[in-house]
Amino acid sequence: xxxxxxxxxxxxxxxxxxxxxxxxxxxxxxxxxxxxxxxxxxxxxxxxxxxxxxxxxxxxxxxxxxxxxxxxxxxxxxxxxxxxxxxxxxxxxxxxxxxxxxxxxxxxxxxxxxxxxxxxxxxxxxxxxxxxxxxxxxxxxxxxxxxxxxxxxxxxxxxxxxxxxxxxxxxxxxxxxxxx
Numbered sequence: 001x002x003x004x005x006x007x008x009x010x011x012x013x014x015x016x017x018x019x020x021x022x023x024x025x026x027x028x029x030x031x032x033x034x035x036x037x038x039x040x041x042x043x044x045x046x047x048x049x050x051x052x053x054x055x056x057x058x059x060x061x062x063x064x065x066x067x068x069x070x071x072x073x074x075x076x077x078x079x080x081x082x083x084x085x086x087x088x089x090x091x092x093x094x095x096x097x098x099x100x101x102x103x104x105x106x107x108x109x110x111x112x113x114x115x116x117x118x119x120x121x122x123x124x125x126x127x128x129x130x131x132x133x134x135x136x137x138x139x140x141x142x143x144x145x146x147x148x149x150x151x152x153x154x155x156x157x158x159x160x161x162x163x164x165x166x167x168x169x170x171x172x173x174x175x176x177x178x179x180x
């Protein structure tokens with residue numbers, strides 16, 4: 001699998017739900033959608049104070065990983081974001097994460113549709129596996145990941161530091177083409 005992934009925009013659609021590569025012009029709408037503190041409850045980094053700070057967090061790289069960030073739309077309204085992360089040390093697969101949605105779309109199935117789009121495309125490109133993870137305390141996210149058919153690999157210490165300074169324990173999941 002080569003990076004960056006090339007996913008045609010017309011393939012990132014499921015009815016009224018669509019994704020496109022994040023652009024700085026999306027920051028204002030995205031901040032309006034996910035500016036609610038509940039969205040950031042289990043996210044380790046500081047909550048952005050405005051659209052400009054949010055835009056700065058959407059950088060293409062995160063540590064050793066490369067990031068492909070997406071803006072998620074319901075019809076023409078921005079409702080969230082998600083990303084694909086690639087690490088050259090593990091080139092056979094990717095991680096899907098950094099998914100944040102407006103509380104107004106929680107429980108509507110949009111997250112499952114977005115993940116299904118990405119899972120389909122990533123496996124079609126040739127990934128052998130997809131990893132997902134969530135804070136051990138984020139039961140809503142863990143339940144959504146299980147619904148995708150991901151295998152729960154359990155909880156273990158992560159390298160991510162929570163906003164309160166504690167080292168996060170994450171629940172890790174894995175999807176393979178046969179389970180998706």
